[in-house]
Amino acid sequence: MCYVTVATVDDIPPGTTKLVQVEGLPILIVNDRGQFYALQGLCGHQKLSLAKAMVWQGIIDCPWHHFQYDIRTGENVYPRCVYPLEALPHLHQQLERLRTYPVRIVEQHVQVKIEHEPLSNK
């Protein structure tokens, strides 16, 4: 396990997101009111890129079909709240939680913790 620098703090102003690649793995970095978060960069709905996702008050909004996720937990918050999952259980698949990653700031660098040594450091 190690932290990888993916951006500088200035690259991602509050209220914005940035999609980065860590060894080919798409990760969405979110700055919500000065706090940084990192989530899986592909939406659970149709596995499309979350690049240009909007963030507002702890929630990101997928630009494709506007599914929404809690940035702290990656949980789907919409449309889970309105989908009839008892009647249409196949919809569960669309509501997958986004994976989350630990983030830290070191000397103005945004670093994300990934599960293995990055190839470039080997």
Next chain:
Amino acid sequence: MGKVALQMVEQAGIDVKELLDKLVCAASAEFTTYYYYTILRANAIGLEGEGLKEIIEDARLEDRNHFEALVPRIYELGGELPRDIRDFANLAACPDAYLPDRHHNNSDATPRVGFTSGGSDESQTAVLEAKQAVEQGDIRPLLQVLVEAERCAIRVYSDICNMAFGKDHRTYELSLAILNEEIEHEAWFSEFLGEGPSGHFRRGAPGESPYTSRFLVVPHNHS
């Protein structure tokens, strides 16, 4: 396709392909919402449901108008609708507005809202069950679907307006007209949920589309 019209949009710095993607997804969301609202409307019955039905009907017809108003712009800009309606539905810019589950805590309860009427034992039991369902807040899941669908639409048209503003004047005006109506729809449903006070007034005629009707080839009140 309008050659100079397209040229002006491109020269203004718009990525026409990206704009067209957004417009087609928006048109799909309107078309699918029209379908789903037809189901929701049919299930909004009884005392509270009938009141809600009127608003669903306005929103439903206006969403169909939005589809109608968007399509000419898509073709003017050189785009087209997918040949297969399944592909089209999958593009929808908003999640499907499904009829909610039966009452969350009681799988035997009716999924409908409001009260039914009638004299038979069966219908009297239905009235009782429906009354209990309403008292337990059964109308809320349906309203939640409606209000969230409108909120999604507001995000979609705000995004298109932001993209077109100052660059593609026709798309901007059209999207702004639709946005105005979507914002009103959200207010109708959220006020029904008790998020008031309420400032809205009824439409003069069902699906009147006061903002979008001038973009329609055949306005609703054609004679």
